[in-house]
Amino acid sequence: MARRLLVPLLLIVTLCGGTAVAAPAQAAPAPPTPAQDPFYRPPDPLPPGAPGEILRQRRVEVFAEPLRVLPAPVRAWQLLYRSTSATGQPNAVSGTLLVPPVPWTEGPRPLVTYAVGTHGIGDQCAPSYRLRTGTENEIALIAQALLKGWAVVLTDYEGLGTPGTHTYTAGRSAGHAMLDAARAAQRLGAAGLSADGPVGVFGYSQGGQAAAFAAELQPGYAPDLRLVGAAPGGVPADLAEVARFNDGGPAFGLVAGAALGLATAYPEVPFEEILNDRGRRLMDRIREACVIELGAAAPFTRLNDLVTLPDPLEHPRWRATLAENRAGGQRPSAPVLLYHAAFDELIPYATGRKLLARYCELGSTVQWKTIPLAEHITGVAVGGPIAMEWLGARFAGEPARNSC
Structure with a gap:
């Protein structure tokens, strides 16, 4: 608890140059949820345009603590921007751009496109909303990037905030959303970012899958972005492998959520x-669940308890879909840092090592980092700051090490 309170305080004091800031007399009014907020509803049909084009924008205040008495001293915009679904269809995705007030004098300000770990499936779980309510649990890592003077843009992913069901664990959709968030951020003139500024990719767990796909898709999908490095951590690189690992386990609800998202x-x-009836009841429960409810929705359940097929993972269409969402199929052109907790109880350590092997076979420049004596959450608590330092070296133009 002390660390959670200290990080927002350091963020506020440091970004304000050490100057004391008087707190408002009372908390700010609570923002409407995405379901009640017209900002999240895109034009229907979408007007013609290119991926990364901003459909809607607004200035907002973000908070580092749930009492919401002191806005974080950053310039913040909510964005609704064009992107592309997993099947290549145009869509609209929401997100948030954060720019620290400190000047950047070393060329164009770096931009981190940041993908959060599993937040849930309901629209109220979207990071753009949680940043406004002061309940974003990844604020400590976001603050590390802001304290370095970098801008940060966070995608909400497809269907998280915006209408429709969140396409949880659809790697191509998430990768597109990350890349287009960076494009949108650079196109927002008021933010002062350069179209040729360096871009780094960061994400862990679900965000690690998104970051891996962003790195792989960037050469063909977004060659206009000057991507200098990608740092995916705890990557669920093979969803079939991860599903079988968690089948019958305490966090089986995440497997059910992945099935719904795909x-x-x-x-x-x-x-x-x-x-079957039990499966339909479970899906009805998790459609609006955030991460805690999602993970605990069906402990020790097995996939076969929910379906009428003997093994749906072996159905030809499911096999093809899972294969399409297997990371490591394309060579990233930018250097990659992969890190994984040695005792990850949700995403097998071996899954991360196999992704490393696939990238090496493709000729990628990829550095591997094992987080020793760590489980899934400790993996990002320890590995996330390492990844931020690694991105800093890429922004500084230093050559990346290669573990291949």
């Missing part, structure tokens, strides 16, 4: 028609 992203896969 079925939303790929409507052709059999889903509703293969659920």
